[in-house]
Amino acid sequence: MKRYTERARDLVRLIESDIGRPLADLTSSLRYEELLADCQGVLRTLIPVEKEVRDEEGCWHLVRVIPYRRADNVIDGLVLTIVDIDATKKAEERARAGREHYHSIVQTVREPTLMLDAELRIVQANPAFLKMFATPAEQVEGQRIYELGSGQWNIPKLRELLDRILPDDVVMEDFRVEHDFPGIGQRAFLLNARLLPMSDGDTALIIMAFEDVTPRKTA
Numbered sequence: 001m002k003r004y005t006e007r008a009r010d011l012v013r014l015i016e017s018d019i020g021r022p023l024a025d026l027t028s029s030l031r032y033e034e035l036l037a038d039c040q041g042v043l044r045t046l047i048p049v050e051k052e053v054r055d056e057e058g059c060w061h062l063v064r065v066i067p068y069r070r071a072d073n074v075i076d077g078l079v080l081t082i083v084d085i086d087a088t089k090k091a092e093e094r095a096r097a098g099r100e101h102y103h104s105i106v107q108t109v110r111e112p113t114l115m116l117d118a119e120l121r122i123v124q125a126n127p128a129f130l131k132m133f134a135t136p137a138e139q140v141e142g143q144r145i146y147e148l149g150s151g152q153w154n155i156p157k158l159r160e161l162l163d164r165i166l167p168d169d170v171v172m173e174d175f176r177v178e179h180d181f182p183g184i185g186q187r188a189f190l191l192n193a194r195l196l197p198m199s200d201g202d203t204a205l206i207i208m209a210f211e212d213v214t215p216r217k218t219a
Contacts, residue, residue: 029055030063030082038065039078046075052085060089102196102205112210115196120144120162123205132212134183145208152179162193165206169195172208187214 028035032053042049048066055061062083070076103124106113112129114122125140133149145162146154155177164170172193180186193208 029057030061031055032063035063035065039080042067042078043075052089059084059086061085099205102207106207109209112212114145114208114210116145116162116193116206116208118166118204120146120206122148129210132184132210133181149182152181153177158191162206162208165193165195166204176213187212189213 030053032051034051038049038051041047042065046067048064050062050064052060052062062085064079064081064083066079066081067075068077068079102115106115106124106126109126110128112132113126114129115124117123121144122141125137130137130140135149140148146159158175158177161170161172161175165172172191175191175193176188177191178186178188190211190213191208192211193206196205196207
């Protein structure tokens with residue numbers, strides 16, 4: 001080792017006398033058992049390595065190992081950079097937990113329900129929706145709602161309302177759609193949609209529920 005920064009000193013537990021010692025002799029608070037092997041691999045292949053690792057306190061860091069190239073284009077060792085990404089990783093974990101929570105709720109709702117992303121693509125269709133419209137999940141999820149079936153949801157007013165949910169936090173209530181749906185016949189639905197509260201910086205989601213009011217109309 002030739003040089004180190006103050007932050008590296010804290011993470012790798014360095015002292016002044018460590019300069020000149022091999023990396024294998026140093027101790028570190030990072031849980032990165034493959035560090036020495038990765039360094040050897042970068043020296044051999046000259047391909048940088050980047051890994052997210054925790055330290056002993058559970059904080060996340062991004063470690064990059066890149067070849068050190070001198071001005072005369074000769075490889076003269078390695079540069080290790082350690083970036084604190086703990087706040088970002090924990091925000092991602094909270095967002096993932098929030099998404100999993102919403103996904104589990106949607107799965108148990110008895111009404112046909114969709115979860116849409118910011119582009120109005122279907123992130124999740126619950127079992128009640130798939131059963132109601134007699135369609136497998138792979139033909140629904142990933143599609144824009146306007147592209148489903150024979151285009152029965154491609155309604156200008158519906159599109160306008162959905163487009164306003166994200167920027168304006170508008171709630172769509174009891175939007176009525178009547179259509180002769182393939183496989184299930186003439187039906188009437190009331191559509192309700194709203195923005196799901198997500199953590200800061202996470203991708204916004206819309207939840208959309210379908211209430212079948214066909215029997216009420218017939219009566």
